[in-house]
Amino acid sequence: MLLVNDLKTWFPIKAGIFQRTVGFVKAVDGVSLTVRNGETYGLVGESGSGKTTLGKSILRLIEPTAGSIFYAGTDITKATKRQQGELRRHMQIIYQDPYASLDPRQTVGSALTEPMRIHRVVPSKAEARKRAVELLRRVGLNEEHMFRFPHEFSGGQRQRIAVARALAVDPDFLILDEPTSFLDVSVQAQVLDLLKDLQKELDLTYIFISHNLSVVRYMSDRVGVMYLGQLVEEAQRDDLYMSPEHPYTYYLIAAIPVPDPEFKKVSHILSGDVPSPVNIPPGCRFHPRCPYATEKCKMEVPFHGESSDHKVACHYDIDFETETATPRYDYLPQP
Amino acid sequence: MCILDVRDLTVNFRTYRGEVKALDRVELRLYPHEVLALVGESGCGKSVTALTILGLLPQNAYVLSGQIIFKDVSLLTISSDQMRRIRADDIAAVFQDPVTFLNPVLTVGVQLEEALSLVQDWVPYVRVRDESSSEASSYNIKDYLLRRNPPRTEGSEIKAPKKMSEKVTREFSKNILKLVQLPDPERILTQYPHQLSGGMRQRCMIAMALARRPSIIIADEITTALDVTVQAQILRLLRELRDTIDASTLLITHDLSIAAEAADRIAVMYAGNVVEIATTTELFRNPLHPYTQLLMKCIPDVRRPVIRLESIAGSVPDLIDPPSGCRFHPRCPFATDACRSTKPIIKDVGSDHLVHCHLF
């Protein structure tokens, strides 16, 4: 349903009296992925990885700098304003912060009916209100909540309202940008289950963006790991978690605290800080923090195999148990 | 025997809509040299507990009843000056967001020196070689933090000057930063908070807390704002520090997994009550309180694929009008009539495992 081809979103850094562009923040720097109908694609990364920018670029809330995005066959990077308006109906986004994504001066009912009326999903005001009430009930709230203001609700409830609002226009595709990061664990479980149910019921396609790998494991069918603006690994969910191939993925999974005090943690912990996309290291972007890095990694950028279902951007095939790295021969030039 | 004893603590907040009964007869004990995790979701009262211990409650809050005994001093009855003294050198706090808690216009070095100047008892650990130049020859940070005896000055009695020179303070600051595993401490001392990453800032805050050699460190959600890999580093730091320093840590978090990794004992809170306390291994092996059990089922475990997450029915109660009896009864699958009418009392079920529930 969705095909992203070599997408780049760069933000110019302006400096000096004349505001000349001195550099770029390469938030998204060449990402290609496909999302199939009805599946959930998990997008994982830490801060600075560009995952949120990627999500917003797909929706063109942030304008991509280069590359193309094909939605249901059409290239939406080339869409006109009018087509964009229509597309808004099909592709929606749920934000991370439930306290900021709703207009504080707008009642819940109005927040739900407004998009319906704009996109003419329903014929009349009365119909809009009826549908709003139905949506509220579907996400687990009541009719009386129609007349309340956002600040009267808890975080979990606000996210449900955001979900109801996104569903108001009857979309096919949702980008979920860390929808449960700000929520408590028990509330998170409720919201995630709700999202899963809705996906089945309404045949929705999701891109689930999160830094929480446990949650991503629960929600996704396929997972892509982003680091500094690029995808470093992409695989079927269980494949990624059971046998990660990229060292970053491996350490990311190893870093997650596990609810089991007797679980022996991996002795290696990734050193260094999460880098910023302003100064991107040459060659493989991960090499400054990678314990397996070689000279080659500092100079050449790796790319992943075209056809396999498990793609890795690494020069080496690493066995994490024995800590040995063997070079890959996927893309050596033919003699 | 215990360093901090919270007994029967009840704290209310006065608000427009009524009195919020934030803490309801909370009981906690913190022993020396341990890490106690206070785990709970938002609104359970864990931060309020920390603020009460520190004496930093907002104006509309008041302590209805209870005691907090810290090293034989009752914290709730002493004057604010005395409390400030204790905050300065005996109970240190590290909070979630170092951006707001570090002064943005002062460099890290200046702030660390400020923390060091509040407490002068690190001075004896500085060995002064030459009287004329206050260049100290070695600093035994670990000795200092473990409260071992200060190194004896060799040769004649050279007294360390009353106020240490800048150089000496800087050396000591560098060593403390090294202790929290900050690379290149010399440079960090000259930088401003916004120039550092989140993980580094958090380490600076920990360093500032350690510099005062406190008996208790209260860490309130210190890793919540950090990335996963950085969080892992900080947690490992805490584990290593536990053996290095002579302090107990009260680790406040909403994440049971973090508690599993970093804590010796865990206290689970819900709606202003401590519902269960046990050692970490015991709690995970044998969770007794229904809330603890349900909470554990909510957490997706990255090691196994999960078919469906269970959630806890209902939502956190409004503490202005909390449920009668046991506050968890509306959401508890095992609630009985007794649960609805009377508050449960704490029961010791053996092996240091305390539960606040009628079922036991």
Place this chain on the structure above:
Amino acid sequence: MGKKTDQAYLTRGETQARIAELKYALHLMRQNRLVLSGSILVIFFIILSATATTIVSPDQAFDLNFSQSYCWPSSIISWTALAATCPQGSNFLLGTDGFGRDLLKMIILAIPLDISIALTVVTVATAFGVTVGSVAGWVGGKFDEIILRITDIFFAFPSLVLALVFAALFGRTIQNLTIAVLLVWWPIYVRLMRGQVLVEREKTYVEALKSLGVKPARLVLLHIMPNAIYPILVQMTLDIGGVILTFSALMFLGFSPDPALPELGNLAADGIGHVFTAPWLIVFPGVTILVIALAFNLVGDGLRDVLDPRLRR
């Protein structure tokens, strides 16, 4: 239930929700004593303005009697050695002015004039400032730059000078003087609103609404404006006192259209020339201006306190 009753219920629900919010705001304001007294005073002044003409007939302004000018009723309180005492039998509570009119009655007549001028200036300035400011803040770019420079030009002039020049050029009528004061006042509202719109524009809910397909016009009018308007409301109340002061200053400086016009500044201006013989002429009108300005200021402060922390909820 029929469709109509459903609809009615749902619309009623919306208004009820907003009324409840208002009630909460009012409650918060009532809690602060200073704000409460300010509000009571404001209400008092408004009622007084509405009923002034019934208390004192406007003809009284024309009832000139020079024989009893500049006199103070009782000889018990003697202001200065030179102050004259009114003839026996006259019941002037606050003395008389240069035209022999009862000062108290003139003040009562002056209050509605001043307050209505202040309200006019503030309302028009706000209406204009809010529209121009929001467009400038939202659209940005060249238009924004132009508006900013224009406001800068107006700011460069000391306010009184600008008003004086306008009054001198176009003649001294109350309307012209009101316009003069308006000219001084509008730039602040433009800048304020622009600043607020800039802040709101970056917030997540605006992006969320954009993603839902809400067009910019609707976004600005129905979403950004209601959120951005709070500091403006506060500024409005604070400015009422300011406008009265400016207007009175204009009168004071001799720009009054008619020396006998019952206006607070005008009355005080008369007193300047008679400081030693009739000091009450400056004192009482001055105190009235002070109290009006103070009352509105207190209400403005209360508004600011109420609106800020509540939004943080």
